[in-house]
Amino acid sequence: MSKIVAVYNDDRKLMEAAEQLKAANAPVEEVVTPFVIEELLEVFHIKSNIPLLAFFYGLFGVTSVFAGLYYTFVIDYPINIGGKPNLSLTFPVLMFVGTVLVTVLTTVVTFFVQAKMFPGKEPEFSYPGINDDKMVVLIDKSDLTGDMENKVRQIFESTGAEKIDEV
Secondary structure, eight states: OOEEEEEESOHHHHHHHHHHHHHTTOOEEEEEOSSOOHHHHHHTTOOOSHHHHHHHHHHHHHHHHHHHHHIIIIIISOOOSTTOOSSOTHHHHHHHHHHHHHHHHHHHHHHHHHTTOOTTOOOSOOOTTTTTTOEEEEEEGGGOOTTHHHHHHHHHHHTTOSEEEEO
16 A cells, blocks of 8 residues: 655645645645644544543533532541631632543543554654654545545645655
């Protein structure tokens, strides 16, 4: 399975190439960048459910932290210090910190599960400079039909790809 690889070092050139590839209905397999490019997600109409899940994780976090604190301070081990109520002013601070902790941990786990990333997994694709400052566009040649390969190469050349390679 051979792939056409275009390497960019400027995100504006990459965005120009992505828009032209989308307009030409080229089957882009993957775009790898060292940082998130929001416009790239919009061009390829990629939606994520992680923000919605994070909201529900936050709701779960606030209820579970409140239940745990209430059980600890009111039911299991109530301490009467100077006649102050068991539900004291420390509750909001502890609830905030606990909610943030639960939300962040569950969101990170969700991201790794959805991306199928785990310790020791071999990368699906590797290219020199892909982890540094290069942006790479992958197109599977077996998905190209007719004269589409020449059109894709022409798009890469016209948008200023630093390198066009076949792996």
